[in-house]
Amino acid sequence: MDYDFQEIEKKWQQRWRDSKAYKVTEDSSKQKFYVLDMFPYPSGAGLHVGHPLGYIASDVMARYKRHQGFNVLHPMGYDSFGLPAEQYAIQTGQHPAITTEKNIARYREQLDKIGFAYDWDREVRTSDPEYYRWTQWIFGLIFESWYNKDTDKAEPISTLIQKFEENGTYGVNAHIDEDWYKELDMSKFPFFGEHFAGDFTATDWKSMNEEQQQLILMHFRLAYIADSVVNWCPALGTVLANDEIKDGKSERGGHPVVQKKMRQWSMRITAYAQRLLDGLEKVDWTDNIKDIQRNWIGRSEGASVFFQVDGHNAQIEVFTTRPDTIFGVSFMTLAPEHELVKQITTDEYREAVEQYITSAQLKTERDRQADVKNVTGQFTGAYVLHPFTGEKIPVWIGEYVLAGYGTGAVMAVPAGDQRDWDFAKKFNLPIPNIFEGVDISEKAEPSKDVKLANSDFLNGMKCKQATAKVIAELEARGIGRGKINYRMRDAVFSRQRYWGEPFPIYYKGDIPYLLHPDDGQVTLPKIDKFLPTEDGEPPLARAKKEDWSVWKGDRMEYNTMPGWAGSSWYFLRYMDPKNEKEFASREKVDYWNQVDLYIGGAEHATGHLLYSRFWTKVLFDLGYIGFDEPFKKMINQGMILGRSNHVYRIEGTNTFVTAEKKDEYKTQQLYVDINLVDNDILDTEAFKKWLPEYADAEFILNDKGQYTCTFAIDKMSKRWYNVANPDDLCEKFGADTLRLYEMFLGPVEQHKPWDTKGINGVHNFLRKYWRLSHDKGNKFVVNDNAPTPAELKSLHTAIKKVTEDLNRFSWNTVVSTMMICVNELTELKCNNREVLKQLTILLSPYAPHIAEELWEKLTEGKEGSVLNAPWPAFNESYLVESDFEYPISFNGKTRFFLTLPVAMTPAEVEAAVRANENTAKYLDGKEIKKVIVVPKRIVNVVI
């Protein structure tokens, strides 16, 4: 064999390991470049060819930047806390740490075979106590912070306490729930009295005991515990965050999810809603991901309006984006769960209302969503007064109003909103027209570009003007105000599981306290079983007191942190992974700074990518890092799908019929292992040996005597026998071929089916490249003459294009460019040492093993590793051609070619065209209106 990739790859992987070729240290004399992959969860199934796609792309970039002289940080680690290991533990009793360890070893082995340039000395594992001690520390930091809206940043809770001590709540402008004080257990605050509305004096504060102070502070903390309505997944036995739910079911496992009020930890991410929105302007991500995040945050501008309840000392606050339509309000709808429903419902309607609420509660989230078109509702008997006209407006409850958005109440304007219109139609409520010259008898008019009518002081105005006017009026009368509402909710932060970070929290009574650093680190205690306790406590409640590394107060926190905790800051730990004193030193964080290029899947848009941005902003606010967006540029790699093959068995027999003839029989479609199929042709002998039941299979073949399979594109799964495994491909073709082929398949961003057919072409390219410097006997032969102009032209064309394409992250076109270059050099029989050296550097990011091998031969070992070779400089002068064949077109149609010196100016070209005899022929007596000369491309004669 000429190109012995197995030998070469083994040799260089060993040498790189031995010499720590990819070790990187901070070096202020060099410019840094930080390339990051989304670290994987080490699952039991190992890697398939889809996983490395993004890793290869980032590896190419890391190596390219290194050639360019950058100090490149390119780390890898494992997001090793998670559900599968825990569920395996529940089934087998094996500790998740052991499963995880085993899976990581397997991942590492697979990754090593592909030849990645990771600095493994910087590896992190989120489940490692040395790592999660800092996750716990950051949690503590967030717990000990509040959000000051005046400075628009998070501050230590001590600054808040100081304000309380000096002036009470006066002058405190914190991000906090508007009616936070309603959640307080007032029996614990007898001195506040019944009119307490959240304000207290310095004297009040100082007179409170510690429990009372802590209860109040909890409402200000950025990490807090509260009774909140959460998504409870009974099958998984844990709560889930909104982003972990898809279509009303758990993202993992697809189990039903119900709404339940539970005492849970949350993160006050809502404090950062606006900054998370604004920060998107500063990062280079796809519009798609940015829009998903914008949508998730869900900012809407409008107004908050108070409606007085008729006959009650109560007001109902509504949020509306169309305050200009306020004169069109003909009824009000509350969410069934709205807190005032019970209070205002009249006796006459009480039974019907309660029935309606019960039936609404019985529906799961999914049922509600599926039932959108079915309008339901119930009158409460109560009325509110219109804030401007004083008119009595009936109050209804309806499922279409969501308790979790806005205030859980809407002012219904059937003329302007289709849902209100539908509701009004169904229950025969009035539909007053408030638009000039618009017919609303068939549907609502949602346009903002129509003039208002029947609207008192808003008549004749359009939406924009009327909105400003009505908000000013509401504010002047003290019955409403302009408001910005966000759809995003605070993120639930506790999980009732074992395999996650334990909280650094202990309890005195019901009050949680943060552990002091001197208390030592809480690590996961030993437990007998990984199930929740009989009375529904999280698994950690099973641990005996003496099995805890720290035990303080009355008890420890039994919840663990969610999967996104560890991944929200891992990119910072890579910068200083061994630091025992800090999560990372400020000096190193300042050096490595933001991730310059982040590659990973788009599925984390509303999870990991949002939470990382949130934590980064908190750390920035508190002065621990110098940037507030973690990922400067991001590219989302597409999924690689599997191409599965089918065979057709005639029912009731063991005879298989080729795809061309399958319709002549009654057949059953079966999946067949893709390794038994080549180019959709089945290897029938191998098929018989594949499974015992097929040992005596018979075949009906096509006219060519072959058995043809059909195919389908599915996700890769063992079930379909369509999993392509990188180890097999490395074995058969080599890591360099695999790397090149994955990049060659198409744009990295795109979803695409894996198809091994084309891999031969890429493999042949590497063999051709090898043979440039090896003769038929595989002897290394190069010449040291000066490169010929033709060789230089071919080489520099490649240098130019490869450099440009890498700069615009177009991985796939680079491979084609290099193939063309090698084809041309083969044609030229080029074995020039200098040319091959340059070409080898170009190829090295994609195919590092073969590049390193040839580099060693070409430099006779005198120039060190190709990894450090400077990127070839492009020289324009080698590309200059003496002549160029200009296609001459008449009115856009090419008629003939004219060979002219390329150095000619457009004016000279035009003169030459006019003078040419062919021109007169095609002019056919007509006149030339204009001659357009595009340098080196085309000449168009307009006649």
Place this chain on the structure above:
RNA sequence: GCGGGCGUGGCGAAAUUGGUAGACGCGCCAGACUUAGGAUCUGGUGCCGCGAGGCAUGGGGGUUCGAGUCCCUCCGCCCGCACCA
């Protein structure tokens, strides 16, 4: 319904600011060497036509000397959100 993206040979795909559409690879066809090989090399390969030539980037229209690229419109596919007031 709203938001984002896409549509180019038999297939994966190129075409960077509008400038010779289909580079490169697969597959296919023919040939060579040989002779059971899924090896290698050479040539061909968008469609119609013997040919000159004509037609081609989902359909239709527009701007332009010139459109895959820009504008309008319709059709189809993928992704995200979805009673968000």
